[in-house]
Amino acid sequence: MDAAIHIDNVHKHYGSLHALKGMSLTIEKGEFFGLLGPNGAGKSTLINIIAGLTRMDSGQVSVMGQDVVSNYRQSRRRIGVVPQELVYDPFFSVREILQIQAGYFGKGKQSTGWIDSLLEGLKLTDKADANMRTLSGGMKRRVLIAQALVHKPDVVILDEPTAGVDVELRSSLWEFVKALHNDGHTIVLTTHYLEEAESLCQRIAIINHGKLVALDSKESLLARGVGMTCAVSVTLAEPLNNIPDDLLTKIKSVDGEKIEFILNRGTDNIMSLVDCLRDLGAEILDLRTEDADLEDVFMELTGQRST
């Protein structure tokens, strides 16, 4: 596959802060790609550099083969960005905003039909002539998505698109984005909602302190998580006293009769745990294992819990 976005050794400083430390990354055409990281990790800086909103100190970035600096006109035609903040121009209606945005890309006159399709797809048709100020937060978010798509870009970047959005809208947004992906668009998603990345993305990059700490398929990352942090939840008939030290180190939490263990798949196994508990005289009422989720991987790789 060819690269939709190619990032090569990108550095960016803000004063003394080294926001991106030699970031290199390739996102293939047609991928649904997740970009994860805690606040301040450098996600937004990276996206802004790809979109041309921020200038890198050194390195090279291209979108669909077009350099974002030397061939910025072409690269910006190929990319649509849904910003994180709910920003809008209060002077205009939804339709005016979309017509103006298409016009910037030289597609004003030919976009009428496409704008109608976008309004319909995003359930905004009845709000087409409403001023942006009068729309709810969720509707404003949908207008932002329409604005990013109005010039028919190949690559769509969604920067935390569901932050502060209710569950119902979130689900309808993802249906729309999945349909875009099925139509052949490359989707890049940054999110704090790890379950979103887990359910949608094919490959995931995790960045922290301006560095890439993991880049792999979702399955591989999850497998890494399973190997490192397999969670076993045990409910006993009675609380356990006098737990030996080698078992104590494996306990994540104790809540009365319920104990959560974290096992290393390489060195521990569940049957040994069960035997150990029985040897201590415990009666096991319930035992559950949980697959690792991306949050575990995220925590493990970045050393902190996401919010």
Next chain:
Amino acid sequence: MNWEGMYTLYYKELKRFGKVALQTIMAPIVTALLYLLVFSHVLEQHVRIYDNVSYTAFLIPGLMMMSIIQNAFANSSSSLIQSKVSGNIVFVLLTPLSYFEFYLAFLLASITRGLAVGLGIFLVAMLFVSLPLHNVVWLLLFSIVSSAVLGSLGIIAGIWAEKFDHMAGFQNFIIMPLSFLSGVFYSIHSLPEFWQSVSKFNPFFYMIDGFRFGFFGVSDVNPVFSFIVVILIWLMLGWFTLAILKSGYKLRD
């Protein structure tokens, strides 16, 4: 050139001030007419600056040009600071518009608003006073280039300012004093020699004096000289504006 993109940005700027025309067009016209009524009432019988030109007639070109330049400045500066503060500037920065197209669109919108306000004042003032039109070409040249100077200055201010307070400072401590002290209400020949010399360092003086020549055929300094001064200031400010737009200063950090 992305002509359609540039035209769209220009059109958007026109629509932006057109949607609040009461504030952007009508209010400056009413303010200028209030100045005209008050000053002409008080000074008409006491001041005569040029032979055969009443003080009220003398006042009108100055008020027109003062409003043209103040509104040209206000157009680009307020649009940019509002877009920056609200964050919607991002929708322009994400597009394939070049810094030059960005500049031209904002500049043309400033000139358009300046001319619209100037024409409005002229039409309403004509109801009260008959004004001669000595040379329409000079009028157009001075009003367009002066709007361009202030439109450029407005872009610089809009990019530099980080909050509305910065913009108010720019407007109240630079634009207003320079425009009030540029000979709108008087001829610099009526000033003491020292203040005449000081006035000649005020670029707004040349805009107003040259513009007034277009109406009456008389001026404090040669209009060709005034025009050269105004053009040179525009070239300098235009170059500086393009340089900061190209650098991405405060827009593409």
